[in-house]
Amino acid sequence: MKRFIEEFKAFVLRGNVMDMAVGVIIGGAFTGIVTSLTDNFIQPVLSLVGGARYSWGDVNVFISNFASTVVNFLIMAFILFCMLKATNKLISLGKKPEAPKAPTTKVCPYCLSEIPIGATKCAHCASELPSEEPAQTANA
Numbered sequence: 279m280k281r282f283i284e285e286f287k288a289f290v291l292r293g294n295v296m297d298m299a300v301g302v303i304i305g306g307a308f309t310g311i312v313t314s315l316t317d318n319f320i321q322p323v324l325s326l327v328g329g330a331r332y333s334w335g336d337v338n339v340f341i342s343n344f345a346s347t348v349v350n351f352l353i354m355a356f357i358l359f360c361m362l363k364a365t366n367k368l369i370s371l372g373k374k375p376e377a378p379k380a381p382t383t384k385v386c387p388y389c390l391s392e393i394p395i396g397a398t399k400c401a402h403c404a405s406e407l408p409s410e411e412p413a414q415t416a417n418a
């Protein structure tokens with residue numbers, strides 16, 4: 279059962295699953311906006327052309343219906359955005375930060391060129407470099 283949950287977590291956190299879910303939900307919500315626009319604007323206008331009569335009360339209902347659909351869409355988009363941010367954070371928490379690599383080069387104090395860290399003589403300006411590893415000098 280624990281393995282099952284781990285697999286499910288990996289599936290959800292893969293990222294493109296969330297993208298797909300967002301696409302489906304936003305698509306559905308957008309369909310709602312289009313439908314609302316048709317029902318509350320285009321259809322009444324066409325009915326007016328066809329001879330229908332609307333009171334100002336009807337117009338107010340149309341406007342408030344459409345406005346509430348838009349507000350619904352915005353709220354949903356905002357919640358989805360927060361969920362995506364949280365998921366992305368979870369994904370980045372799951373990845374271990376890469377350990378900084380040990381330096382393999384140093385900068386020559388005379389010509390400021392990058393040279394191997396163990397060098398005792400600069401390859402660019404041929405300066406003798408002060409040894410940073412006294413243990414090796416003592417052995418030599």
Ligand SMILES: [Zn+2]
Pocket residue numbers: 386387388389390391400401402403404405
């Ligand atoms: Zn140098």
